[in-house]
Amino acid sequence: MQALLSSLVSVAFHGLAYGMILYVISVGLSVTMGLMGFVNLAHGVFAMAGGYVMLSAMNRFGVPFPIAIAAAFVAVALASMVLERLLYARLYTAGELEQVLFTIGLIFMSVSVARLIYGTLPQPVYLPEYMKGQLQYLGRDFPTYRVFLILFSVAIVGLLWFGVERTRWGAMVRAAVDYRAMAQSVGINTSRLFTLTFALGSGLAALGGALGAEIIAIQPTYPFEHLVFFLIVVAVGGLGTLRGPFFAALLIGVADTACKYWVPEFGAFFIFFATIAVLLWRPAGLFGRAA
């Protein structure tokens, strides 16, 4: 009984940490897909880039951990802004096939650039001393870094919700998601809104990739390997919402961890079956509105 309880707590805890990272990475994808209707398969590239920026800053230049995280966010957000203006913006009105192909092309290019610079091996993660070790709570040990991950992600999620629900920018985003033409005609500069939102979403992905580097190893195949999971989070949760992907990410995080822990042979089966079932039951996702 004690052992079962202890493993339950452990699975819930690690699943929560994984789910939160998944959410921070994928939420930007949900917003950009909902807002611009753009099928951005290359979203994982931003997460990978965030991981690389943080790890190179720390490992090569000895930048402290908090600053490296911030650098990952800022660098990737700025880079994605350029990319959006130059390339993505031209394809907003194009068909789904073009968007899929274009973003697959981006993945191919980024994979090979990453391999060229960093080689094929996963990047080592050296956490600062104060992030190592365990925290004691109710007689149990919890890895300090995972606790930090969960708390930090919760803070980000809180900020994001506040931003979208309570600020003027958030109201504009929601208006544009609901009815883009109407938002435009009441004078919202949607193309600037798109750029900013895209940059924020990519920055968040970078943050997620950087924070989660210890859980999801940073290597050149990253954007391909984890694409399915990011997409599942968005598709199962529903496009254009913050709430949907949150629950979907936690569900997948906990379910994946539980499967790996108890039935490793069926690890991936459950997730894919659940995805298929949810999408058949509600094609627009759990919290999405029917198209």
Added chain:
Amino acid sequence: MSVNHAGGYVADPRIRPIEWLPWLLALLCYFVAPSYLPLGSYVLTMVIFALSLDLILGYGGIITLGHSAYFGTGAYAAGILAVHLTGEPLVGLVAGTLAAGLLGFVTGIVILRTRGLALLMLTLAITSLCFEVANKATSWTGGADGLGGFSVQPIVGLFKFDMFGKTAYLYCLVVLFACWWLVRRLVYSPFGASLTGVRENNLRMHAVGAPVYRRLVIAYTISAALAGLAGALLTQTTQFVGLKVLGFELSGELVVMLVLGGVGRIYGAFIGPLVYLIAQDYLAKQFPEYWYFFIGAILVMVVMFARGGILGILDAGIARLRRRFG
């Protein structure tokens, strides 16, 4: 969908003289470049695979990133049959086709109810699921080590597979010819016309009373069966099945090949794999690091500047020449 498809329903289904050109070239290759026949067989196999994708992507307008599920099913079906029952190639082909067609029918019923992102996700999820099944069912599929060590008997007891790949090449060519004939018939038939209609304007097809869903399921099943046929062909010509045949990367590469050639016009499926695989054979050996960058860059360029692929560029060039000199 706002893809610039050049093809579609054409009133005159007769075979134009230029349509014999690919076959002449393929036969010429057999005599001129005997050392490249194994690569040639692979190209022919991928042409069949690309043709199957063209049927649903180019004509049906269904974007899938999971077509390797059917290719892999066909490949494993043929492989498992050769290990446990018989190495007769034609039986293997039929088995691979039927297995993949069945899977295509069952999954098609399910996924074609959705559209857009949900459909894309479902195709991905189904492929991932198949991959996991093949990965875990090691006693049948060999798992990560792959399935090998089976022998393929002479075709109908007459034509033995030789080590130079001569028989394999001709075998692939004959099978491709049959597939081409079938797909061509389909595309030029009223059924093909209604598929094109679904691609161009789904709502209007519903409005004129066309059974859209049923048409799509049929097309999807045929496409899956053809993909399975290609998979079985690969198994028999290489005498090995690896997990890669079910991988998502293969689906991605396939879409790239088709788009490179030109979507929705049959011959795009011929030219795309040919150019892609020859370039891969040449470049990937010399510059393995740059190969994917190169492919990615080409994809981006195709999307930005040349949506019709290679054949689209050719069309535009010919049209320009006509204007100038005609």
